[in-house]
Amino acid sequence: MYKVLKIIAALLSLAGIIFLIMIIAKGDEAIKAASLDGDTSAVDPMAFVTYIIFALTLAFVLFFVVTNLFTNTASLKNTLIGIGAFLVVLVISYVLSSGADAGNYFYNGVAATPTEAKMAGAGLIAFYILVVAAAAAMLWAGIKKMTT
Numbered sequence: 001m002y003k004v005l006k007i008i009a010a011l012l013s014l015a016g017i018i019f020l021i022m023i024i025a026k027g028d029e030a031i032k033a034a035s036l037d038g039d040t041s042a043v044d045p046m047a048f049v050t051y052i053i054f055a056l057t058l059a060f061v062l063f064f065v066v067t068n069l070f071t072n073t074a075s076l077k078n079t080l081i082g083i084g085a086f087l088v089v090l091v092i093s094y095v096l097s098s099g100a101d102a103g104n105y106f107y108n109g110v111a112a113t114p115t116e117a118k119m120a121g122a123g124l125i126a127f128y129i130l131v132v133a134a135a136a137a138m139l140w141a142g143i144k145k146m147t148t
Helices: 002-026 028-036 044-071 073-096 114-147
Strands: none
Touching: 002 028, 002 044, 044 073, 073 114
C-alpha cells in the first residue's frame, strides 16, 4: 500500500511540475489575455491536479479520523461533546439573529433576503461567541498555569 501511494504521489508531483512549466512557458500576459476571452485551458490541468491532491488528502484525513474515533472511545466521547457544543453555539446564534436589516445589504445590485441576512447575522454572532470562548479558555489556562 505504501509503495502504491508513493508512486501516486510521484506521478501527481511530476504532473504538477510539467503543468507548472507549461504555465510559465506560456507567460502571464498570454494567460491573462486568454482568460478574458474565457479560455482557461492553460491553468485547467494544474487546477485538476490540485483538485485530485485535495480530494486524496481529504479522503485520507477523514479515513484516519473516523478510524481513530471508533478505536478510541474516549476520544469519540470528547469529539461528540465538542460537536454538540458547537451545534449549541450555532443554534443560539441563529435564535439571536434577527435578519431585520435585510434591505440594507446588496450583492451585485440585489438586496439580501431576510433569510440571508439572518444567516449572515447568525454567522457573525457565532464568530463572536467562539472568539470570547477562545479568549476565556486561554485566560483560564494562563491563570491555572500561574497558580499551580
